[in-house]
Amino acid sequence: MSATPSESERAAVDEFLGAPSSGWAGGARSELDHHVALGGYHGAVETRHLLLPALQAVQGAIGWVSPGALNYVCERLSVPPAEAHGVASFYALLALEKRPPRVAHVCEDVSCRTRGGRELLAALSGRDDVVPSPCLGQCDRSPAVLLQRAGEPDLSLWGATPQNVIALLAGAPLIDPAPGHYGIPQSEYGSEQLRLLSRVGVVDPYSLDDYRAAGGYAGLARALEMGPKSIIEEVKRSGIRGRGGAAFPMGIKWEAVAGTSSERLLVCNADEAEPGTFKDRGLMEGDPFSLVESMTIAGYAIGASRSYLYIRGEYPRAARHVAGAIEDAKAAGLLGENVLGSGFNFDIEIRMGGGAYICGEETALFNSIEGYRGEPRQKPPFPTEAGLFGLPTIVNNVETLINLPLILLEGGDAYASLGTAESTGIKLFCMSGDIALPGVYEVEFGTTLRQLIEMAGGPIEDIAATLLGGVAGSFVGPDLLDLPLTFEDTKAAGVSLGTAVVMPFGVSTDFEDLAMRIAAFFRDESCGQCVPCRVGTVRQEEALHRIFAGAPLDGVAGEFELLSEINDAMRLGSICGLGHTAGSAIRSLMELGLIGGTP
Ligand SMILES: Cc1cc2nc3c(=O)[nH]c(=O)nc-3n(C[C@H](O)[C@H](O)[C@H](O)COP(=O)(O)O)c2cc1C
Ligand code: SF4
Ligand code: FES
Numbered sequence: 374m375s376a377t378p379s380e381s382e383r384a385a386v387d388e389f390l391g392a393p394s395s396g397w398a399g400g401a402r403s404e405l406d407h408h409v410a411l412g413g414y415h416g417a418v419e420t421r422h423l424l425l426p427a428l429q430a431v432q433g434a435i436g437w438v439s440p441g442a443l444n445y446v447c448e449r450l451s452v453p454p455a456e457a458h459g460v461a462s463f464y465a466l467l468a469l470e471k472r473p474p475r476v477a478h479v480c481e482d483v484s485c486r487t488r489g490g491r492e493l494l495a496a497l498s499g500r501d502d503v504v505p506s507p508c509l510g511q512c513d514r515s516p517a518v519l520l521q522r523a524g525e526p527d528l529s530l531w532g533a534t535p536q537n538v539i540a541l542l543a544g545a546p547l548i549d550p551a552p553g554h555y556g557i558p559q560s561e562y563g564s565e566q567l568r569l570l571s572r573v574g575v576v577d578p579y580s581l582d583d584y585r586a587a588g589g590y591a592g593l594a595r596a597l598e599m600g601p602k603s604i605i606e607e608v609k610r611s612g613i614r615g616r617g618g619a620a621f622p623m624g625i626k627w628e629a630v631a632g633t634s635s636e637r638l639l640v641c642n643a644d645e646a647e648p649g650t651f652k653d654r655g656l657m658e659g660d661p662f663s664l665v666e667s668m669t670i671a672g673y674a675i676g677a678s679r680s681y682l683y684i685r686g687e688y689p690r691a692a693r694h695v696a697g698a699i700e701d702a703k704a705a706g707l708l709g710e711n712v713l714g715s716g717f718n719f720d721i722e723i724r725m726g727g728g729a730y731i732c733g734e735e736t737a738l739f740n741s742i743e744g745y746r747g748e749p750r751q752k753p754p755f756p757t758e759a760g761l762f763g764l765p766t767i768v769n770n771v772e773t774l775i776n777l778p779l780i781l782l783e784g785g786d787a788y789a790s791l792g793t794a795e796s797t798g799i800k801l802f803c804m805s806g807d808i809a810l811p812g813v814y815e816v817e818f819g820t821t822l823r824q825l826i827e828m829a830g831g832p833i834e835d836i837a838a839t840l841l842g843g844v845a846g847s848f849v850g851p852d853l854l855d856l857p858l859t860f861e862d863t864k865a866a867g868v869s870l871g872t873a874v875v876m877p878f879g880v881s882t883d884f885e886d887l888a889m890r891i892a893a894f895f896r897d898e899s900c901g902q903c904v905p906c907r908v909g910t911v912r913q914e915e916a917l918h919r920i921f922a923g924a925p926l927d928g929v930a931g932e933f934e935l936l937s938e939i940n941d942a943m944r945l946g947s948i949c950g951l952g953h954t955a956g957s958a959i960r961s962l963m964e965l966g967l968i969g970g971t972p
């Protein structure tokens with residue numbers, strides 16, 4: 374394969390970066406932030422941060438990252454080819470081998486595999502344009518498929534059948550499979566109880582007028598009246614904690630950068646790759662202006678004029694909707710220079726992920742934006758001291774941010790009066806698995822697991838165990854069905870709310886198959902940077918394989934002991950949360966006696 378770029382390979386890169394002769398001004402990135410002349414964590418300057426978007430542009434245009442195109446990107450961005458290859462090979466959505474122009478990524482993860490995913494993959498087996506995929510964030514409509522298409526926008530498909538996947542692969546025209554589907558059950562659209570989801574499925578996500586008529590932008594107006602200090606005070610009073618999994622108090626994090634004198638940045642984390650999680654997708658698809666408004670409020674409060682929205686690559690529709698909202702908000706003076714005549718300037722730049730779960734970890738996300746492999750950084754320094762491009766950075770999850778208008782309009786105390794003392798406010802839960810009505814459900818903290826499952830239409834068969842918090846969380850038995858879903862109650866029960874995944878599995882579930890899938894997920898997604906996680910995730914999978922193949926090395930009890938030791942090594946010795954939690958779901962299945970028989 375030639376490493377000399379062909380005309381079409383050059384054209385694909387030039388279309389994105391601008392023709393070499395025209396400097397940086399001519400390409401799709403005409404507002405190029407090559408002015409990001411910041412040293413960053415790695416000390417590299419200026420253009421390196423364009424590496425991933427440039428590779429994505431090549432992938433989108435010609436269907437793979439050919440050696441010629443890779444070399445031309447390197448030439449244009451002054452990045453050594455070996456480095457760029459290291460980055461390109463990190464991301465599952467970038468192909469370094471030539472492949473068909475349309476490829477279907479078929480979800481084989483925890484929810485889909487028990488609900489038609491395995492059968493779909495079997496029906497499509499042997500095709501070179503079908504690849505198995507980790508969770509695509511559409512667990513409510515299994516089986517889920519993402520179609521990557523050279524020269525055309527990517528397409529999410531849910532409730533897929535072999536027939537429609539084959540037709541789309543053959544080039545059948547795009548029919549948006551469910552234009553009115555945003556993750557929440559249609560029966561919930563417009564329900565009076567909803568606050569965060571009140572507009573989802575009700576407003577046209579492309580209409581700023583609709584958004585404003587439904588109360589949109591009242592929060593920003595209030596914020597500009599209040600001023601940054603009072604906003605942070607109100608956020609602290611609300612007691613809100615982050616919804617991205619780590620549950621850190623939002624106001625305390627914000628205060629840490631508000632006191633710094635240098636430029637600071639806001640990053641909204643919309644990577645959402647934890648299997649079973651799809652709430653942020655629903656918010657961005659169904660109510661994109663609310664994220665734009667909320668990010669603007671956050672930027673104003675912390676004193677940031679630039680922000681990045683990192684959306685997982687598997688969410689093309691969410692990215693389209695938010696990009697449209699950003700454009701419309703700018704045209705209406707609600708974003709950009711001098712927001713609503715206040716003198717405050719604020720911009721949002723969308724960056725797409727490349728198919729790597731670890732890039733949801735905030736420091737891995739910084740490296741990804743900066744054009745490096747998405748490997749987590751050692752902390753300290755914490756992002757609030759030295760984050761993206763080495764600047765103080767606030768990272769917040771989509772759902773966390775979307776609470777802001779509510780907190781400002783109703784007051785921090787009113788928000789804190791909802792939920793419990795330690796888990797204040799309202800929460801979105803992602804319900805899938807063996808339940809009648811999968812979807813995102815909005816409740817106050819303190820609602821029990823049983824109540825949530827009932828809201829979602831109840832189980833479709835007797836529940837053997839429920840996966841709580843995602844595959845980084847754990848399975849809980851029916852004895853915990855009355856557990857109030859709060860940070861404190863889950864902690865006391867030795868489990869975690871994580872990303873608010875609630876996935877019940879019935880008594881006929883093959884838990885050994887699920888355990889193998891979870892082990893394979895962590896083995897695949899470990900970035901490989903630190904030994905306990907890189908080796909531990911492989912050893913964990915091997916031990917399970919031996920047990921389930923009926924060939925344990927030292928009896929099942931011996932393998933269980935080994936698995937416990939591996940889990941401890943990963944939990945205690947890994948750099949980041951992926952390693953810390955890579956053994957927890959499997960350990961919980963062992964403790965519940967759902968795998969391995971009697972040790
Ligand atoms: C392996 C891993 C994956 C993560 N993925 C996400 C994610 O997809 N979205 C997210 O908001 N937070 C994710 N986080 C948590 C982030 O590091 C960070 O805590 C969060 O974005 C902060 O926002 P919040 O305070 O609003 O929750 C992940 C953490 C780890 C360890
Ligand atoms: S714990 Fe795993 S994912 Fe995290 S840095 Fe180490 S190897 Fe990478
Ligand atoms: S989309 Fe398949 S498990 Fe989430």
